[in-house]
Amino acid sequence: MxxxxxxxxxxxxxxxxxxxxxxxxxxxxxxxxxxxxxxxxxxxxxxxxxxxxxxxxxxxxxxxxxxxxxxxxxxxxxxxxxxxxxxxxxxxxxxxxxxxxxxxxxxxxxxxxxxxxxxxxxxxxxxxxxxxxxxxxxxxxxxxxxxxxxxxxxxxxxxxxxxxxxxxxxxxxxxxxxxxxxxxxxxxxxxxxxxxxxxxxxxxxxxxxxxxxxxxxxxxxxxxxxxxxxxxxxLPDAESYLCEDADIVVTGFGAAARIAETAVNNAREKGIRAGLFRPKTLYPFPKKELNEAVGNAKAILDVEMNMGQMIDDIKLYTECRLPVYFYGRTGGNIPSAEEILHEIEVCSMKGEKAECR
Amino acid sequence: MNYSFKKITILTGHYGVGKTNLAVNMAMYLRRTGTVSVVDADIVNPYFRTADFKRLFEDNDITSFCPMYAGTNLDTPVLDFDMENIIASGDRVIIDVGGDDAGAFALGRYRHIFQKYANNTDMLYVFNMYRREDFSPQEAAGILRDIEGACGMKCTALVNNSNLGAETDFDTVRSSFEFGRELEGLTGLDTAFTAVPEGSPQNEGFFEVKRMVELPWERSSR
Structure with a gap:
């Protein structure tokens, strides 16, 4: 075809x-x-x-x-x-x-x-x-x-x-x-x-x-x-991209994840070990896959086109082991790869020191 | 390219064939040799439209007109242009019409104005053979007739804008020549030009276009 x-x-x-x-x-x-x-x-x-x-x-x-x-x-x-x-x-x-x-x-x-x-x-x-x-x-x-x-x-x-x-x-x-x-x-x-x-x-x-x-x-x-x-x-299904050695794992679904992937690539070019975890099924949530993806991470950055909704599940299923930061746009605005890259850079500086928000 | 643009170019076609991308490329091309106005006359689609290029147009001193509420949350099918004055400005004018006959219908209200400039107006029917798997030249010709019927004006030439978005290469375009010839036969219209991606072979029938309508992840953060 x-x-x-x-x-x-x-x-x-x-x-x-x-x-x-x-x-x-x-x-x-x-x-x-x-x-x-x-x-x-x-x-x-x-x-x-x-x-x-x-x-x-x-x-x-x-x-x-x-x-x-x-x-x-x-x-x-x-x-x-x-x-x-x-x-x-x-x-x-x-x-x-x-x-x-x-x-x-x-x-x-x-x-x-x-x-x-x-x-x-x-x-x-x-x-x-x-x-x-x-x-x-x-x-x-x-x-x-x-x-x-x-x-x-x-x-x-x-x-x-x-x-x-x-x-x-x-x-x-x-x-x-x-x-x-x-x-x-x-x-x-x-x-x-x-x-x-x-x-x-x-x-x-x-x-x-x-x-x-x-x-x-x-x-x-x-x-x-x-x-x-x-x-x-x-049924749970997810995509993990460059997560094996990632210090920062960006989580997101749908369109937000697609933009985040560009930001992750740009972060890698700047020497930041970033990865992307993208659930393809939201129910059932790919809990096992998420935990594998953040296995070596120091922090998680959740990116969504809302005020932070999936972030609660990310914290819940990782049992708040890692700091989980959030970046979102809402109201019909789309986050740019540039904005997400900036957040990755900020997170990579904060690393493990921050509290789980 | 052999084809020379008229004072007024009206772009019509099935929605999603790439009229907006073409309109932006044409505006940049014509700006090299004169002043240009672009009219976003799309009442069908509130997403991905020439009104999104306001900034690029401003930077290049291209005048743009869009419906009052384009790009806002108000989805109103209203065209409120003073077309007579836009044309009288002396600029070359590109009019990006919304998809299908539904989009062309609204254009009909300006028909009497275009008639005055009939010798210096081209209404181009833009087609993309990759819009559907079973899309046939017969169907493309049918859409053209529906558009003509809706706006009460006749298309003057075809534009082959066959593309697969970001995956378009010259082979993509080459594979559409046969489709184009069949459509020429069915409509009795010539192909004004064929849009080709950068780096394609030179040919007098080709117009090189850049991918201007980009998706958020194509805009790199550097």
Whole structure:
């Protein structure tokens, strides 16, 4: 297959169709609009359903319905729209339904702005809705990885019967890069639980999230958490770059990590032993990989396009053994490689002396 | 390059073909021999647009016009240029139009002005064959017709801007010549020029372009 030049959003939409997504429900919001626009143009031609819902809330509940029928379904939005979807996400998790939810993050809180941000880390990883549950969260840092993770998100959502999120941002979604679509077959998973018509050949299936007896509800949550254990063993993924001998390990995900990589290279040229640790899955978080990456480090510099959200997980999973510094831009501003290099230089001077902040 | 730019150059095309990168390169090129105005008439895309180059234009004494709210958080599809005066300035004018027919539609409001300068205006249809795997010359011709229909003006020539972003080399461009010839046949238009990366062979049909629309990690910290 040959390379093409695509926007992150278009490539994600194309990958979703190739991964066997049959139903898409959306509602317009910048900067995710190209996902909807692309699918509106192409979905019907390829035997799928595109539907612009009357609201984000309607779109997520349509996604729930389509997933319940056993087809691969997706919805996408940007930050404020994801907040509206949170009730539906909780219902989907409670119903053990697989689906893909895309968040092309923009500046917040509130209506915020339309420029890129990563301020929805906590929302995606800690509390995408009410109740005890998790959602798979993938954080791409290139258009190619957006494509690869879209396939993976559908596969893993089906495998573990849980919602999966692609946590993109305005920069990932809007930028253009050469991309190649993998040549692969879609292998439909058996879904004996799906409400797809029993044809009088089996008991009818029920998709439900309401439990009137506490013991039964507790059992259902506990069995879900058993599955999360499996997820946490099998799925964590991360990239470690120049970490083996690094004094300073920069941590970051998505677009911020990509910029940090340039800064790490520039730091190396200046003789500072810097490395980069980039989680690709935010839930499950690659805890073991993080600890390996900072094995020889004297300090960690966490870089995000927010006020510091993943930093809490970095401290938690390294048990605050090392000082963890933070540099972030927010509100739609993007940190420059120059700014990050400056922070690396400052950290390399402070080294071990500082307290864990 | 054989092609000589007219007083007014309107750049149209599918979004993401590289109109902005081309507009910035053209402005720098034309500035060597005269005064230049660049108009960012993109109502479609709030990201990666000529308005981002305000600083470069200022440093090079290139006049730039952008919609009132470009680069802010207000995503309003409004064009409020005094096009008559921009053209009357005597500068050569480059107009970077937003993608597809949706972007071209807004340009139609200035049609009566461009008609007055018809002999000295080129509306260039910019294409990039790498925009999609199954992108065909037929589809490219269809987009061209949609754009013409939306703005009520006719394209006068093609520009081959086939590229793969930062990975573009001359072979990337060379592989698009066949696509370009087919598109010429389908539209009856000539190719004004082909955009090629720095270091490509010299040819009278080539216009050398630099990669100006960069991503944050391409901007080194040195």
């Amino acid at each position: 040959s390379k093409v030049l695509m926007k992150g959003n278009e490539a994600l939409a194309e990958a979703a169709m190739r991964a066997g997504c049959k139903c898409f429900f959306g509602y317009p919001i910048t900067p995710q609009t190209e996902i909807s626009a692309y699918l509106a143009k192409h979905m019907a031609k390829r035997g799928g359903v595109f539907l612009q819902a009357e609201s984000e809330i309607a779109a997520i509940n349509m996604t729930l319905g389509a997933a319940a029928s056993g087809v691969r379904a997706m919805t996408s939005s940007s930050s404020p729209g994801i907040s509206l979807k949170s009730e539906g996400i909780s219902y989907i998790a409670a119903s053990d339904l697989p689906c893909v939810i895309v968040n092309v993050e923009r500046g917040g809180p509130g209506l915020g702005g339309i420029q890129p941000a990563q301020s929805d880390y906590n929302q995606a990883v800690k509390a995408p809705g009410h109740g005890d549950f998790h959602m798979l969260v993938f954080a791409p840092s290139s258009v190619q990885e957006t494509v690869d993770m879209t396939y993976l998100a559908f596969d893993m959502a089906d495998k573990y019967r849980m919602p999966a999120m692609i946590l993109s941002d305005g920069l990932m979604g809007q930028m253009m890069e050469p991309v190649e679509f993998p040549d692969r077959e879609v292998n439909p998973v058996e879904k004996p639980w799906a409400c797809s018509g029993h044809k009088n050949k089996r008991e009818h299936n029920i998709i439900n999230s309401l439990y009137l007896k506490p013991d039964i509800l507790e059992d259902s949550v506990r069995s879900r958490y058993k599955r999360y254990e499996q997820v946490e063993n099998e």
